[in-house]
Amino acid sequence: MNPATPIIELREVEKRFGALTVLRQINFDIARGEFFSLLGPSGCGKTTLLRILAGIEQPSSGTLLIDGQPMAGVPANRRPTNMVFQSYAIFPHLNVEENIGYGLRNQPLSKAEAQARVAEALSLVKLDGLGTRNAHQLSGGQRQRVALARALVCRPKVLLLDEPLSALDKKLREEMQLELRALQRTVGITFVFVTHDQEEALTLSDRIAIMAEGQVMQLDTPRGLYERPANRRVAEFVGTMNLVPGRLCGGRLDAGALGAFAGSMVGVLPEGAEAFLALRPEKLVLHPGAGSGGNPSLAGRVTEAAYLGDRIHYQVTAEGLDRPLSVSVNNVAEGFGLGTPVTLSWAEGAGLILGP
Amino acid sequence: MTDTAASDPLAPARDREVLRRRLRGYGLLSPALSVTIAMLALPMAALFLLSFWTQSGFELDRTPTLANYAELVRPSAEPTVWFGIPFHLAYPVPAILMVKSLVMSLMATLAVIALAYPMAYFLAFRVHRHKALWIILITVPFWTSYLLRVFAWKVVLGFNGAINSGLKTLGIIDEPLEFLLYNPGAVVITLAHSWVAFAILPIYVSLEKIDRSLLEAASDLGDSRWQRFRRVTLPLSAPGTVAAALLVFIPTVGDYVTPTLVGGPGGTMIGNLVQDLFLKQNNAPLGAAVAITMMGIIAVLVALFLWAIGYARIRSRRL
Numbered sequence: 001m002n003p004a005t006p007i008i009e010l011r012e013v014e015k016r017f018g019a020l021t022v023l024r025q026i027n028f029d030i031a032r033g034e035f036f037s038l039l040g041p042s043g044c045g046k047t048t049l050l051r052i053l054a055g056i057e058q059p060s061s062g063t064l065l066i067d068g069q070p071m072a073g074v075p076a077n078r079r080p081t082n083m084v085f086q087s088y089a090i091f092p093h094l095n096v097e098e099n100i101g102y103g104l105r106n107q108p109l110s111k112a113e114a115q116a117r118v119a120e121a122l123s124l125v126k127l128d129g130l131g132t133r134n135a136h137q138l139s140g141g142q143r144q145r146v147a148l149a150r151a152l153v154c155r156p157k158v159l160l161l162d163e164p165l166s167a168l169d170k171k172l173r174e175e176m177q178l179e180l181r182a183l184q185r186t187v188g189i190t191f192v193f194v195t196h197d198q199e200e201a202l203t204l205s206d207r208i209a210i211m212a213e214g215q216v217m218q219l220d221t222p223r224g225l226y227e228r229p230a231n232r233r234v235a236e237f238v239g240t241m242n243l244v245p246g247r248l249c250g251g252r253l254d255a256g257a258l259g260a261f262a263g264s265m266v267g268v269l270p271e272g273a274e275a276f277l278a279l280r281p282e283k284l285v286l287h288p289g290a291g292s293g294g295n296p297s298l299a300g301r302v303t304e305a306a307y308l309g310d311r312i313h314y315q316v317t318a319e320g321l322d323r324p325l326s327v328s329v330n331n332v333a334e335g336f337g338l339g340t341p342v343t344l345s346w347a348e349g350a351g352l353i354l355g356p
Numbered sequence: 357m358t359d360t361a362a363s364d365p366l367a368p369a370r371d372r373e374v375l376r377r378r379l380r381g382y383g384l385l386s387p388a389l390s391v392t393i394a395m396l397a398l399p400m401a402a403l404f405l406l407s408f409w410t411q412s413g414f415e416l417d418r419t420p421t422l423a424n425y426a427e428l429v430r431p432s433a434e435p436t437v438w439f440g441i442p443f444h445l446a447y448p449v450p451a452i453l454m455v456k457s458l459v460m461s462l463m464a465t466l467a468v469i470a471l472a473y474p475m476a477y478f479l480a481f482r483v484h485r486h487k488a489l490w491i492i493l494i495t496v497p498f499w500t501s502y503l504l505r506v507f508a509w510k511v512v513l514g515f516n517g518a519i520n521s522g523l524k525t526l527g528i529i530d531e532p533l534e535f536l537l538y539n540p541g542a543v544v545i546t547l548a549h550s551w552v553a554f555a556i557l558p559i560y561v562s563l564e565k566i567d568r569s570l571l572e573a574a575s576d577l578g579d580s581r582w583q584r585f586r587r588v589t590l591p592l593s594a595p596g597t598v599a600a601a602l603l604v605f606i607p608t609v610g611d612y613v614t615p616t617l618v619g620g621p622g623g624t625m626i627g628n629l630v631q632d633l634f635l636k637q638n639n640a641p642l643g644a645a646v647a648i649t650m651m652g653i654i655a656v657l658v659a660l661f662l663w664a665i666g667y668a669r670i671r672s673r674r675l
Contacts, residue, residue: 054572054576055575055576056572056575056576075575076572076575076576077575077576077577077578077579077580078578081576082576082577083572083573083576085569085572085573086569087567087569089567089569089570089572089573091570091573091574091588092570092592093591093592102574102577102587103577103578106577106578106579106583107578150573150577151576151577154577154578
């Protein structure tokens with residue numbers, strides 16, 4: 001196969017359960033060797049899409065190609081994919097080695113070859129010496145590694161991961177994120193990773209598809225998603241975003257009494273449409289006193305301050321806005337006390353104008 | 357370790373708590389325990405004692421002796437041959453009936469598992485709605501008495517029974533088939549039917565407990581449906597299947613009602629002999645010895661069976 005062709009191609013894939021449509025108009029490609037994430041809140045269809053890739057579910061319509069081959073009618077056991085399940089699905093009646101070697105029994109390998117592959121996989125996930133442990137003697141992190149090794153040992157073209165880190169505690173999760181990323185670079189296999197944790201997706205992925213209500217809202221690199229979110233929902237889902245509501249008026253956002261703000265437009269919106277000025281917390285600058293900033297600016301009062309060590313997060317309630325604005329400031333200068341009148345300003349190009 | 361335990365100021369309180377909990381456990385057990393002691397352990401002890409006495413005419417001779425057990429294994433130069441197996445015993449009836457009962461029960465157990473497993477599988481994996489209703493339907497045969505169910509088989513298999521008259525009406529046979537009833541086969545069929553519902557539930561429970569993602573994982577790792585069944589479903593349902601097999605095998609070895617009603621002369625089992633010794637031949641001590649020996653043999657066989665299938669490993673799993 002031509003290495004330039006995508007490993008996964010999805011064309012107009014839809015999935016319906018009875019009257020309920022859980023996936024609609026899924027159209028995208030995943031490149032070879034990519035770490036690709038499906039990110040979205042629970043119930044957005046991301047796990048269903050992963051299960052369609054695995055062959056556990058069948059799409060109601062549309063086509064799926066893996067490595068150029070149409071997958072219609074190809075059952076899970078004959079697809080070049082392997083999956084790490086959310087529950088890990090470790091076979092309780094088999095030990096670690098037998099679990100990892102499970103899939104190799106279905107491949108034309110000699111006993112010695114299979115054993116060598118299992119040993120290699122064990123050391124790849126740093127479980128050397130634990131091969132004869134029983135499944136119930138393993139910790140959560142170890143089970144996760146066994147599940148990973150069991151899938152990787154089959155050398156799939158695509159590894160599918162269904163929220164594999166969600167059951168681990170925070171510290172272990174962060175460790176595993178780094179390991180997973182390093183592992184993906186080592187083995188060079190395409191990873192398709194499902195998560196509802198935006199931080200995890202940003203940390204790990206080459207590209208992310210943001211899903212909501214069965215549709216892909218935006219597909220971009222982590223930087224692209226953070227800096228140019230396609231709409232308000234994506235903006236709110238990825239990181240923290242301050243939103244000033246208003247209407248589009250002559251290329252600027254008319255926010256009524258607060259004034260009109262310029263910003264870089266994302267997408268095409270009709271004149272007079274409902275729109276938002278979107279500002280990331282770190283793009284805002286705080287000045288003491290009201291009316292002391294340049295333009296553009298907003299006046300308000302500090303209502304909450306969270307000391308995070310390297311940074312301080314302020315909540316500033318601006319007059320005329322329902323929700324307080326989040327401001328993140330480097331912890332270098334003197335802080336602002338609660339109730340202090342402040343002015344928020346930002347560089348002209350830092351604000352985005354988004355649709356809902 | 358002992359030092360820390362001794363110096364632990366909380367140890368006495370903890371010991372008291374453990375004791376309290378243990379007592380509460382016995383408290384909860386006591387109704388069942390007292391019934392078990394009164395209705396099972398005491399009669400069993402009496403039976404055990406009886407087996408060391410002897411019957412002389414109408415009197416019980418209470419001198420402890422192993423004579424009854426010796427009678428069961430008393431050798432004879434002239435072997436009694438039964439189905440090609442020579443029994444070198446002076447009184448071969450108990451031994452022959454024992455072997456025969458074990459074989460018949462084994463066949464009934466195999467038939468029960470073969471019937472119950474697919475039903476339990478269907479219930480666990482294919483029925484998604486009204487599961488409770490299905491389980492209640494399985495118990496429907498129990499709404500009539502055991503005796504009636506056995507009699508029903510007499511009606512089905514009998515000389516003028518359902519099968520014979522059906523085949524005659526269809527013109528397939530001219531004369532009623534006589535080999536249907538009053539033989540070991542009829543006993544096995546009847547036993548299997550009577551016990552199948554008991555076997556469905558434990559198998560169903562162990563199948564129902566299997567995490568569906570394990571089956572998906574097996575498919576994902578390249579197993580066909582059949583391989584997946586053999587490598588995941590079957591081993592994980594082993595505890596329930598073993599329980600079901602024992603639940604059927606152990607009581608059917610000693611059954612005497614079914615062989616009495618549908619077994620005829622050729623279908624008698626060890627239970628019939630015990631009943632006969634107690635009630636007709638007026639030799640309760642020998643009957644007791646036969647019963648105790650039978651219990652011992654079954655216990656040994658079950659232990660061997662559990663050891664052979666590696667039950668310790670199955671039990672140590674946590675699903």
